[in-house]
Amino acid sequence: MxxxxxxxxxxxxxxxxxxxxxxxxxxxxxxxxxxxxxxxxxxxxxxxxxxxxxxxxxxxxxxxxxxxxxxxxxxxxxxxxxxxxxxxxxxxxxxxxxxxxxxxxxxxxxxxxxxxxxxxxxxxxxxxxxxxxxxxxxxxxxxxxxxxxxxxxxxxxxxxxxxxxxxxxxxxxxxxxxxxFQPKPLQGVRVLITAGPTAEPIDPVRVLTNVSSGKMGYAIARAAREAGADVTLVSGPTALATPRGVLRIDAHSARDMMSAVMGETPRADVFIAVAAVADWRVAEASAQKIKKTAGEPPTLSFVQNPDILATVAALPGGPYCVGFAAETEHLDQHATEKRQRKGIPLLVGNLAQDALGADDTTLILYDDQGRHPLPRQSKLAAARELIAQVARRLPAGRVPTLAARPAPGSPSAVPSAPPSPLSLP
CATH class of the missing domain: 3.40.50.1950 (Flavin prenyltransferase-like)
Structure with a gap:
């Protein structure tokens, strides 16, 4: 519609x-x-x-x-x-x-x-x-x-x-x-989102990356802003336009993204980790272009990248955390295990082959009560539904701005000098 x-x-x-x-x-x-x-x-x-x-x-x-x-x-x-x-x-x-x-x-x-x-x-x-x-x-x-x-x-x-x-x-x-015209269930809530791929350098001209387009994360950033949130988007390399009203911070590698996220986390009420962060990086990236030779290809050694979501989830008094899992098989099993391993209240799963680069998606939400599938729909529609779910799930009193939020249409809902043009009159 x-x-x-x-x-x-x-x-x-x-x-x-x-x-x-x-x-x-x-x-x-x-x-x-x-x-x-x-x-x-x-x-x-x-x-x-x-x-x-x-x-x-x-x-x-x-x-x-x-x-x-x-x-x-x-x-x-x-x-x-x-x-x-x-x-x-x-x-x-x-x-x-x-x-x-x-x-x-x-x-x-x-x-x-x-x-x-x-x-x-x-x-x-x-x-x-x-x-x-x-x-x-x-x-x-x-x-x-x-x-x-x-x-x-x-x-x-x-x-x-x-x-x-x-x-x-x-x-x-x-x-x-x-x-x-969108509902404003997150009015005044500060939402931090990661999106897109990361790119891990091999040498000055080559990187290890993935096929994430960033579309889902950008759609969630737009939906959160539509819902009244103050949104910061930490983005890996993409060709997407920044959603209106969203503060974007560019990050290249997983460590860049980790640094940006940790710098913003103290101000976040909600953290939604959508980015497809590389699990590994080259242990010693070459300072010069690795030349092609007639012999064997170069041997690369890898080390593990920091786990951004798990790190944020472990913070005392940290934000409400939502994770993403893009799997190619056994989605329910892997998503459930990942949510428990990361120690987060909500994880969103989908099949990578059905979603990466596409304009629509099928999301399944996993929490303590089990699995909750959403219909296949555009990524923006799915993002709006996810944001509504997050708003309903936020623990009472965890985000002080929720209790103080004025009802839409009330005089107190209209700021004298609004930070966003979307406040309802």
Missing amino acids: ADLTGKRIVVGMTGGVAAYKTAELVRRMMDEGATVDVVMTEAATKFITPVTMQALSGRPVFVDPWDPRVPNNMAHIDLSRGADAILVVPASTNFMARVAHGFADDLLATLCVARACPLLMVPAMNREMWGNPATQRNAAQLRADGIVLLGPVDGDQACGEVGSGRMMEPHDVLQELIAF
Whole structure:
């Protein structure tokens, strides 16, 4: 099922050259199953036409607050009723100021004031406009009022300048919107995750590694962040993009990963060891390239790498630990033995030949009560289900932030200066 299936989103467009990105965003939202109603300001129609947005959304576009297509002439009321969210993209300096001060002088502004649903804004403006003290005061007021601001980001701007104020790219806005609607069972919890392979040097040009793509670990990092967690990802070499809002630390070898993990563990409430860490490394890696000769190939001696998961699990008062086991045979036996050997409460097992490099997977959870298979599904869907399981299993009182976590939608759930744009209004 697409991530926005059953959601009705009102997309508000204000005047700005970034309006062209909204056209792409609307199309991608529909690909994810959303129903999209577009409302434009008069200024927005100077940059892109209502005809274009109607063609992309497949629904009437609204500009006039007195639109006769609405039987009761109350578009500002009717459009927000039944909507799951209003997303203003791009949000101009002027529009942010108007909403911050409660102006209701056109259809979109009135809709925002009269809304009965969450409001998200995606700012887009010149760097000087974004940095202006008045704009920053307005942004702070919007956040204090429970309005979610997504961005802006740094980059090239239409005026030729470079700096903060650029609108987020459509795929990033879409990912943030999807994340906004995900449950937040780990709000405020600090999660440390390892992902990907490690690479153990043989000489300056050769390594011992494995075929792990990192997809599962990256999906879990995204799912944990969607669930409200503060996520740090220690990653081996991969070609994957870092999930939005996740702090990534690159590690090359098993010892690099061990060092990074141990540096982050004191701040972690949960540790999820997904990385395919090499069990061995070459005892004496050559400082120079080993040359091919006509005789016998070189003989390599190996030593065992540190066991990252077992080390973290043995820490007094350490984080709640989740391990992974990718096996090629006898999965139940090997996974059960590994969980007991590592001394961890939860281990996730799968068959390597069915999962490595693939976009979907079948996970089996092992704990003191036995085995709990999950259906075959995309790695992101499996990651979300795993994160939900971890949230339910965290011991009461082990993570202080859980007891203090405000209920979604409560005023205390909205920070005055949020570290993440995903806090529910």
